[in-house]
Amino acid sequence: xxxxxxxxxxxxxxxxxxxxxxxxxxxxxxxxxxxxxxxxxxxxxxxxxxxxxxxxxxxxxxxxxxxxxxxxxxxxxxxxxxxxxxxxxxxxxxxxxxxxxxxxxxxxxxxxxxxxxxxxxxxxxxxxxxxxxxxxxxxxxxxxxxxxxxxxxxxxxxxxxxxxxxxxxxxxxxxxxxxxxxxxxxxxxxxxxxxxxxxxxxxxxxxxxxxxxxxxxxxxxxxxxxxxxxxxxxxxxxxxxxxxxxxxxxxxxxxxxxxxxxxxxxxxxx
Numbered sequence: 708x709x710x711x712x713x714x715x716x717x718x719x720x721x722x723x724x725x726x727x728x729x730x731x732x733x734x735x736x737x738x739x740x741x742x743x744x745x746x747x748x749x750x751x752x753x754x755x756x757x758x759x760x761x762x763x764x765x766x767x768x769x770x771x772x773x774x775x776x777x778x779x780x781x782x783x784x785x786x787x788x789x790x791x792x793x794x795x796x797x798x799x800x801x802x803x804x805x806x807x808x809x810x811x812x813x814x815x816x817x818x819x820x821x822x823x824x825x826x827x828x829x830x831x832x833x834x835x836x837x838x839x840x841x842x843x844x845x846x847x848x849x850x851x852x853x854x855x856x857x858x859x860x861x862x863x864x865x866x867x868x869x870x871x872x873x874x875x876x877x878x879x880x881x882x883x884x885x886x887x888x889x890x891x892x893x894x895x896x897x898x899x900x901x902x903x904x905x906x907x908x909x910x911x912x913x914x915x916x917x918x919x920x921x922x923x924x925x926x927x928x929x930x931x932x933x934x935x936x937x938x939x940x941x942x943x944x945x946x947x948x949x950x951x952x953x954x955x956x957x958x959x960x961x962x963x964x965x966x967x968x969x970x971x972x973x974x975x976x977x
Contacts, residue, residue, distance in 0.1 A: 709761070709775050711768070714794040717801035722792060724814045725762050725802050738817050740867035742877065744809040749774045750877030757816030762792045764799055764810035771811065817867055821883045823900065827855035829921075829974060830902065831967065832928045834890070834940050835862045841932070842866055843874025844964035850878035852971040857882055858897070858926070860890040894928075894943040902926040906936050906944040907970055909960055913947035921974045932963050 714722065724739060739759065742751045745767060751758060752774045763771060768791070775791060800806050823830060831849050836842050842864050849857055857866070857879075863886070864871060866879045887893035897904060903922035906913075907929045928944060930936035941947060950969055952958055961969065 709789050709791045712790055712792050714762075714792045714802075715798060717798055719802075721790075722762065722802050724759065725812055726804065740815050740817055740872065741869050742813045742815055743807070743811070743869055743873050745770055745811045747873060747877040748811050748813045751813055751815050751880055752777065754877070754880035756818060756880055758789050759814040759816060760790045760792060761811075761813045762794065762799065762802070763812070764796050765793060767810040768793055815867075815880075818884075821856070821885050823856045823858070823885055823897075824883055828924050829854050830856040830858055830897075830926045831971070832858040832860075832894075832897070832904075832926050833863050834860045834928065834930045834936055835934070836860075836929070836931050836963070837862065837864045838932070839864045839868050839871040840874050841962070841964045843871040843879075845929070845967045846871070846875040846878045846882055846884075848964060848968040848971055850875075850882050852968075852975045854971065855883070857884045859884065859886045861886065861888060862890075891937065891939045891943055894940065897926050898943070898945075900924075903946065904928060904944040906941045906947045907966060908936060908941065908947045908949055910947060910949060913949040915951050916948055916970060916973050917951070919946070919948045919973075921977055925974060927967070927970060927974065929963055929967055932960075 725741070742748050748761065748771065761775070794802065796810060799810065803812065831845065831854050833842070833845065846857055846866060859866070866884050872879055894904060902924050904926050905928065907927060928936055928940060948970070950961065950966060
């Protein structure tokens with residue numbers, strides 16, 4: 708059983724990781740991230756990632772007892788080494804620096820650098836997606852449609868940033884995430900692994916999605932809203948695919964996360 712430690716001082720030094728979470732100090736160099744909300748913390752506790760501690764209000768502690776009591780995955784420290792800090796809502800808000808209306812936080816350990824799993828059949832590749840909401844939503848979509856990995860260009864946002872994790876509903880805990888060091892040259896490595904690269908574009912010359920037959924192994928490339936995919940990335944792709952739009956409404960594009968969901972549905976249902 709994890710030790711329960713009552714906290715009544717927002718300046719308690721044991722809670723340094725939780726203090727002022729609006730500041731981006733839980734970065735890759737620190738090897739940590741923060742999970743927020745009961746549903747996300749549950750997913751973290753059930754994942755293979757390390758968990759340093761949990762901070763909850765008394766009502767959330769009662770709701771989380773079953774997840775806290777569950778055995779940790781093999782190779783991780785036992786639950787008794789993971790403190791559970793319990794604080795009233797005002798104290799928790801003072802610690803975090805904002806109103807934590809979900810009453811539940813946890814500090815997790817970032818995974819080591821990942822590789823695309825052997826035998827992967829479909830991956831999503833993102834170029835320069837700096838919006839954490841879109842990144843989190845695409846991670847959630849990728850997990851929902853059984854994508855084997857998420858591949859990021861060097862300038863993509865941090866998938867373990869607090870809001871990205873929350874929007875993904877914790878999908879980033881289980882989805883292998885690979886960051887390419889060189890862009891777009893490292894796309895050749897995906898080609899060498901046997902993936903057919905598919906660019907999601909707005910070009911009228913691209914293949915309409917309903918007429919596209921996904922290859923056996925595919926890598927779907929999506930760019931940031933506005934600029935889309937760079938010419939260098941498109942040049943390295945085997946196919947260019949577009950989602951047909953209604954001409955009556957004047958709309959010419961979808962939100963990138965919505966476009967990802969539409970294309971992943973089409974790819975995986977076939």
